[in-house]
Amino acid sequence: MEVREMKLSDIKAVLPMYLAYYNDQEDGCWTEESAGKRIHQVLSMEDSYSLILEDGNLVLGFVMGYFKQYDDIVGYTLEEIVIAFEHQNKGIGSALLQEIERQVRERGASCVELQAVLDERHERYYGKAGYRNASNFVMKVKWLS
Numbered sequence: 001m002e003v004r005e006m007k008l009s010d011i012k013a014v015l016p017m018y019l020a021y022y023n024d025q026e027d028g029c030w031t032e033e034s035a036g037k038r039i040h041q042v043l044s045m046e047d048s049y050s051l052i053l054e055d056g057n058l059v060l061g062f063v064m065g066y067f068k069q070y071d072d073i074v075g076y077t078l079e080e081i082v083i084a085f086e087h088q089n090k091g092i093g094s095a096l097l098q099e100i101e102r103q104v105r106e107r108g109a110s111c112v113e114l115q116a117v118l119d120e121r122h123e124r125y126y127g128k129a130g131y132r133n134a135s136n137f138v139m140k141v142k143w144l145s
Contacts (some may be wrong), residue, residue, distance in 0.1 A: 003099055006050035008061055014052065015057050017084045025085050032080050033136050042066065042079050049076070049104060055085075060087045063100045067109060076100075076109040097129050115139060 006014075018035050022028035030038075042064045043050055050064035061083035068075045077098065083093040101112055114131070116122040 001053060001060065003051050003053050003096065006043065006052040006064060008040065008043050009063075010052050010059075011036055011043070013040065014062055014082075015054045017059055017061070018082055020081055021085055027044070039064070049107065051076070051096065051100055051103070053092065058102055060084055065095055065100070065104075065112075067113075068113075073110040074108050075111045075113050076104040078112055078114040093125065094129060131140055 015035055017034065018031055018039065022030050042048060043140040047067040048064070049067060050062060052062040052066055053060045061081070063078065065076055065078040065080075068077050068089070079099060081093060081100075083096070089137055104112065111132075114126070116131075117125055
C-alpha cells in the first residue's frame with residue numbers, strides 16, 4: 001500500500017468509491033457531477049492538503065482537508081475521510097487518519113478539526129483516535145427556504 005498526496009487528477013479515480021460508499025452505505029444521493037464538484041472544491045482551495053491510499057491501481061481510500069490560519073495557531077480542517085466499504089474494519093482508516101495527523105503536524109498544524117455525524121459508529125471511530133466533542137463550539141445552521 002502507498003500513501004501519497006492527492007491531486008486534482010485523482011478525482012476520476014476516487015469517484016466510483018466515493019459514490020458507492022455514500023450512496024450505498026450512507027443513503028446519499030450523490031451524482032458523478034455533485035461528488036466530483038465536492039471533491040474538486042476541497043482539493044482546489046488555498047492551503048488544501050489531502051492524501052490518497054492505493055494498493056497498486058486500486059484506490060482504498062482518501063482523506064481531504066485544508067490548513068486554516070487562526071490568530072496564534074494553524075489548524076487543519078479534515079473535511080472527509082473515506083475508506084472503500086469492503087476495506088473498512090481492517091485498521092486502514094485508523095492508519096490513514098494517523099498519517100494525515102503526522103503529516104499536517106510536520107507542516108505546522110497545532111490541531112485537527114472536523115465535523116462528524118452524531119452517531120455511535122462515528123463516535124467510536126473518532127473517539128478511538130482521541131477526538132472529543134468540543135465544548136466551546138456549536139455548529140449553527142439556517143435552512144433557507
